[in-house]
Amino acid sequence: xxxxVRIPTPLRQLTGGEELVTVTAANVGAAxxxxxxKYPGIKDRLLDDKGEVRRFVNVYVNEEDIRFxxxxxxxxxxxxxxxxxxxxxxG
Numbered sequence: 001x002x003x004x005v006r007i008p009t010p011l012r013q014l015t016g017g018e019e020l021v022t023v024t025a026a027n028v029g030a031a032x033x034x035x036x037x038k039y040p041g042i043k044d045r046l047l048d049d050k051g052e053v054r055r056f057v058n059v060y061v062n063e064e065d066i067r068f069x070x071x072x073x074x075x076x077x078x079x080x081x082x083x084x085x086x087x088x089x090x091g
Contacts (some may be wrong), residue, residue: 003031003076006083014039023082028059031074033080046084056087 005021007014015021021038025031036043048054052071059066060083066074077080 001076004081005031005035007083008084008086009088010039011042011045011084014042014045024075027072027076028061028066028074028082031076032072058085058087059083060085 002022002024007019007021007024013021016039021035023031023034025034032043032046046057046059053059053066061069061074061076062065062080063083066072
């Protein structure tokens, strides 16, 4: 089940400049693990020491925040799109 993952500009150095990558994972956590295997270092930028999505990183599946779904256990199906969006602070 191919799922597209949109990579934000700050992480594209890890994906060889690719904005859109494809994974074949069953859920978001497995998608992160698959990306780590293909693009070493990306997991450390997305997950904290406890293995949870970092506070300042927002992950969406089809425009739905995974924090309001099942977090990393959120299931993926063919054609889904994951968007990784760094939080923006300012004032």
